[in-house]
């Protein structure tokens with residue numbers, strides 16, 4: 001059997017294979033509401049055979065959106081369409097996961113196809129942004145407001161309310177987005193966190209908000225459902241967060257009941273990243289040695305490459321983004337290439353054998 005197509009059980013949830021659709025912003029929502037784009041985008045990847053489909057970064061508050069077109073889960077009214085989407089995913093044999101996110105200082109930006117620039121808070125579609133410290137993302141950008149204690153409590157309450165809504169929306173997995181330079185990453189990174197209170201300075205202080213967010217989510221998220229955390233395993237920058245820090249953090253997260261680390265990297269500061277196929281796999285492997293389950297992501301594009309990662313024990317799941325955009329049926333095609341027989345949707349059965 002191809003290793004990529006061996007099932008895996010995490011908590012009470014059975015995943016039919018090791019292929020995960022990575023969270024990918026679609027910048028296609030209005031006021032956070034999902035619509036038919038999200039249904040078709042996520043739904044086609046369920047039809048395509050991935051075991052787990054994780055929504056794009058879904059904002060826990062309006063000011064936590066990267067752009068005005070991000071998906072959100074900050075209103076009860078968001079639940080109905082999300083439930084339609086999770087029902088479709090589950091009816092088609094995949095598991096629906098949601099990435100809960102707060103963009104921090106990376107919020108209030110234009111959508112990529114309109115240039116990505118920061119939208120100043122006094123401009124249409126712009127708002128004030130918040131972070132660990134008042135350190136702007138880039139030159140010429142408006143600085144975020146340093147979160148005070150009440151602001152930090154609001155962040156935790158927003159994640160908790162979002163987790164309740166995620167459950168009501170039918171999601172079976174939550175992934176907390178603590179990577180790519182978004183709010184929780186801004187707190188644990190010494191490059192963006194310059195605080196002098198109990199949320200800044202030492203390693204223990206900088207990871208405090210992430211641990212508190214996890215604890216508050218766990219108050220409402222069923223213990224039998226998987227809880228994932230996406231980390232930027234390294235910042236690729238002298239003086240920044242390192243893979244050693246990530247390994248140390250992973251041990252703590254495992255003790256706190258986190259099930260799975262999705263091991264990405266970068267995104268908080270400009271850095272030279274040595275891009276090559278599977279360039280982040282080594283981080284998943286290093287973190288996996290702590291005994292926690294991991295996912296490898298980043299420039300994984302072929303069935304053999306993905307199968308090797310599982311076979312050699314570098315990671316427990318393979319998380320793919322751009323290749324899944326190029327080919328929503330990648331899992332079905334990968335199974336054929338690896339000589340593994342998987343069930344195709346009944347409606348497509350006649351196309352299975354060429």
Ligand SMILES: Cc1cc2nc3c(=O)[nH]c(=O)nc-3n(C[C@H](O)[C@H](O)[C@H](O)COP(=O)(O)O)c2cc1C
Pocket residue numbers: 022023024025026055056057099177179180230264297298299300319320321322323
């Ligand atoms: C269109 C697009 C949107 C993305 N949006 C998100 C996101 O919402 N959350 C996230 O954690 N990563 C996001 N990413 C990063 C991917 O999840 C993934 O980590 C990255 O693209 C590397 O994987 P790949 O080489 O398979 O594309 C996005 C990537 C793309 C291409």
